[in-house]
Amino acid sequence: MTEQEQLKQWIDESENIVFFGGAGVSTESNIPDFRSVDGLYNQEYDYPPETILSHSFYLRNTDEFYRFYRNKMLFPDAEPNNAHKALAHLEQMGKLKAVITQNIDGLHQKAGSKEVYELHGSVLRNYCSHCHAFYSLDDILAATGVPHCHCGGIIKPDVVLYEEGLDSYVLERAVSYIKNADMLIIGGTSLAVYPAAGLIDYYEGNKLVLINRDKTTRDSQADLIIHDAIGQVLAPWA
Numbered sequence: 001m002t003e004q005e006q007l008k009q010w011i012d013e014s015e016n017i018v019f020f021g022g023a024g025v026s027t028e029s030n031i032p033d034f035r036s037v038d039g040l041y042n043q044e045y046d047y048p049p050e051t052i053l054s055h056s057f058y059l060r061n062t063d064e065f066y067r068f069y070r071n072k073m074l075f076p077d078a079e080p081n082n083a084h085k086a087l088a089h090l091e092q093m094g095k096l097k098a099v100i101t102q103n104i105d106g107l108h109q110k111a112g113s114k115e116v117y118e119l120h121g122s123v124l125r126n127y128c129s130h131c132h133a134f135y136s137l138d139d140i141l142a143a144t145g146v147p148h149c150h151c152g153g154i155i156k157p158d159v160v161l162y163e164e165g166l167d168s169y170v171l172e173r174a175v176s177y178i179k180n181a182d183m184l185i186i187g188g189t190s191l192a193v194y195p196a197a198g199l200i201d202y203y204e205g206n207k208l209v210l211i212n213r214d215k216t217t218r219d220s221q222a223d224l225i226i227h228d229a230i231g232q233v234l235a236p237w238a
Contacts, residue, residue: 003225006224007226010207010224011095014182015182016180017183017185018099018100018181018185019087019096019098020185020200021083021101021102022187022189022190022196023103024187024230025081025083025084026103026105027229028229029078029081030075031103032072049068050162052068053073054162055161062154063145066147070140074137076138078107079110080110082232082238083233084107084111085112086234086236086238087113091115097115098117098174099115099117100117100178101117103120104120106122117173119160119166119171119196120159120160121160123157125157126147126157127155127156128153129153130149131153135147171195178203179203181205183205184200184205184209186210186212186218186222187230190216191217197218208222209223209226210222211228211230212230
């Protein structure tokens, strides 16, 4: 039995699938991966991306943060690929119970997924730091420099920056779904970012599938490993 046939058999047999994904899920939608050889972290800037995307840098140098953020983090024209579409379809079939993502692009919802838990927030949501008024991605793109609310406050993206903690509710729901899953599919992530990567330790089943272009530090834990582009692997369900 090939790896693809094994995956199909397990999906056919399972009724409580959970998907946990990272940047690699969106690379086929032309959103660059952070840590691959040609990814964002290997390009040159005045500051390392980890520094620019930190809470302290955001507070200290908001203008520079927003220059980088608009240039490198926002992809308003990106469309869901076969991975996003397949997961939405599996949810509609009643098999997939939740998508847990490290991505901030909103493409799972755009593809039709309903039960999505965004560990690192979303670029589609932005709030005034003073009065908490909501602003859309279009509002951020239309503004120049640091975007300000009508009340005068600075608008901050609802994304989790370095040095910030994950939302406790989102984390609790993610843990609960993973703990109760009969099949856990992990895709498009190097499993290098904590605490998100540690979530897989809550899985108690025997159908742990790792789909990633490159090897991960958790390959030895997987029951099935497929080293390929996730959009291609999940295309039969798209």
